[in-house]
Amino acid sequence: MKQINKFQVKSIKKGTIIDHIPIKMGIKLLSLFELNNSSQNIIIGLNLPSVLIGYKDLIKINNTFINQDQVNQLAVYTPDATVNYIEEYKVISKITPSLPDFVKNIIICPNDNCISRSELKFSKFRIISKNKLSKYLKCIYCEREFARHLMSIK
Numbered sequence: 001m002k003q004i005n006k007f008q009v010k011s012i013k014k015g016t017i018i019d020h021i022p023i024k025m026g027i028k029l030l031s032l033f034e035l036n037n038s039s040q041n042i043i044i045g046l047n048l049p050s051v052l053i054g055y056k057d058l059i060k061i062n063n064t065f066i067n068q069d070q071v072n073q074l075a076v077y078t079p080d081a082t083v084n085y086i087e088e089y090k091v092i093s094k095i096t097p098s099l100p101d102f103v104k105n106i107i108i109c110p111n112d113n114c115i116s117r118s119e120l121k122f123s124k125f126r127i128i129s130k131n132k133l134s135k136y137l138k139c140i141y142c143e144r145e146f147a148r149h150l151m152s153i154k
Ligand SMILES: [Zn+2]
Pocket: 109, 110, 111, 114, 115, 116, 139, 140, 141, 142, 143, 144
């Protein structure tokens, strides 16, 4: 237990900590938020032991506060993630993602014939069920509905 805390508490002076990310999602979130192109100092923890969810990923972004819209996009993948804003090594606020109305450009439409795949190279879905366990999204281009767990991330 002590070991776990030591690693996780080692903090950043100012910025964002995204915690309780399901394993294998950490890397995906980096590209989702284009953090792989960021010049900021970023610390990623993969497969860390977690009391809450068994194992988790963790991302610390120095000098950057991700905005509410980005936090909400997080909810599509990681509804149980927590986002902490840090100032002077202290948590100044904690945000739990809530599902946005629309998800833009991060999920691929499962419909092979959808114009969003062939021509637009851009996707947009409306979230039609906000139940965490059974999320359904509707493509605004082909108007088909899909269960979230059947969809892949760009
Ligand atoms: Zn579509």
